[in-house]
Amino acid sequence: MTDQKRTALDWEDVRIFVALARHGSLSAAARMLSVNHATIARRLRSLEESLGEKLVERRPEGYVLTPAGTRALEAASDMEQAAQVLKRGVADGAPAGLVRINSSPGLSAGFLASRLVNLTIRYPKLDIDLAPALRSVSLERHEADIAIRFDKPTDGDIIARLLTTVGYGFYGTEEACRSVEANGELVCIGFNEADAYLSAAKWMSEHFPLARVAFRAKDQFLQSIAARSGVGLALIPHYIGRSDPLLRSCDLGACLPSREVYLVTRRRDRKEATIRLVAEEIIAMFEQARELFL
Known part of the structure; x- marks a missing residue:
């Protein structure tokens, strides 16, 4: 495929590739974007032809990124974030765009939801996606930008900061x-x-x-x-x-x-202003409520 003629990129191809990479299956990506399976497959082929690279491999457990796909996902996620920021305007330099946060159901409902919503009030161009899940999502697949996990993680190129100890x-x-x-x-x-x-x-x-x-x-x-x-x-x-x-x-x-709780981000995002701001806000939330946890 690397010898094929490259063509101009189509943003819709990129958007659909990001959804497939995050969710790992045609059906999940199709549900998220409200399109059919054939559209997902067609758009993926179109992007692979444009880039001249095979981006995913189909395996029994779902679609898995190739090395080229991993590199493409990093760039595509940057494009997605930039598009969100541009859509909301960047003139005042305020935090803008979507930040995805993964946490356990208990932490999400019992602590985070009532506090994180205030960030979207204080920063009108900022959108928060809080996804409660018992499983640990993959930051490398850009399923989340920030993960809040029990016990210190050791996987991937990440930064893990201790938030608190939960009693x-x-x-x-x-x-x-x-x-x-x-x-x-x-x-x-x-x-x-x-x-x-x-x-x-x-x-x-x-x-x-x-x-x-x-x-x-x-x-x-x-x-x-x-x-x-x-x-x-x-x-x-x-x-x-x-x-x-x-x-x-x-x-x-x-x-x-008791168990320790960590805030986890991708190392490459440490200079991304909006993600960094939300991460610091979350750290402050836990610090202010320290007596609740111990």
């Missing part, structure tokens, strides 16, 4: 806590069976194997909402439990060990 506790209503403290039955709120592999779920099954789990939910913020009903105690991070006036902590003598 945990059992939380419930006053009535539910008093019942357990009076040696009543321990009734808990936990994770769905499909998420039994998570560290908090495994810890609960090891330390309180006889506890009844009356209600299950996919993330700890939802578990805190369930705990408001008084049905049982939820093992949740302090930053969620302490923020809910309807809940209080209940000492059961043992608790899930």
Whole structure:
């Protein structure tokens, strides 16, 4: 393919390639862009012909970038960001464009969402995409610009900065806590069976194997909402439990060990002003709320 004649780039080809590279499948890219599979495939071929390079390989697990595709994705993502900035205007030098942030569902709902939205008010040309996910997304594939991860990551050319240490506790209503403290039955709120592999779920099954789990939910913020009903105690991070006036902590003598949380960015983005600003704002958010976490 490298000997083929190059043609002018089409921005739509580039945009579709970025979506395919991020999501790894024709169907996911097609859903995101509201086009059909054939359009994705046709646009990809067009871009490969324009560049004279094979950009992706199809494998059983999905589409994987070739070395040329990895280089192309870096340049295409820069083009995408520049287009967003130009669309909003750059005359005043204010932060502009879209910044994608990945975090766990609990952190997203229980801490970040209410704070990050204020950035879009303070910086009218800035857009935030907050994507809660239990899995760690790939910064190299530009699935996110900033990731907030539990435990220090070691993969890729990244910068990882410690945000805080998250402590945990059992939380419930006053009535539910008093019942357990009076040696009543321990009734808990936990994770769905499909998420039994998570560290908090495994810890609960090891330390309180006889506890009844009356209600299950996919993330700890939802578990805190369930705990408001008084049905049982939820093992949740302090930053969620302490923020809910309807809940209080209940000492059961043992608790899930604390975990460190890191803010992760691509090393190559350290000079990208908008991403750097959002990262610094997030660091400040955690610093200001330090007492919630420990």
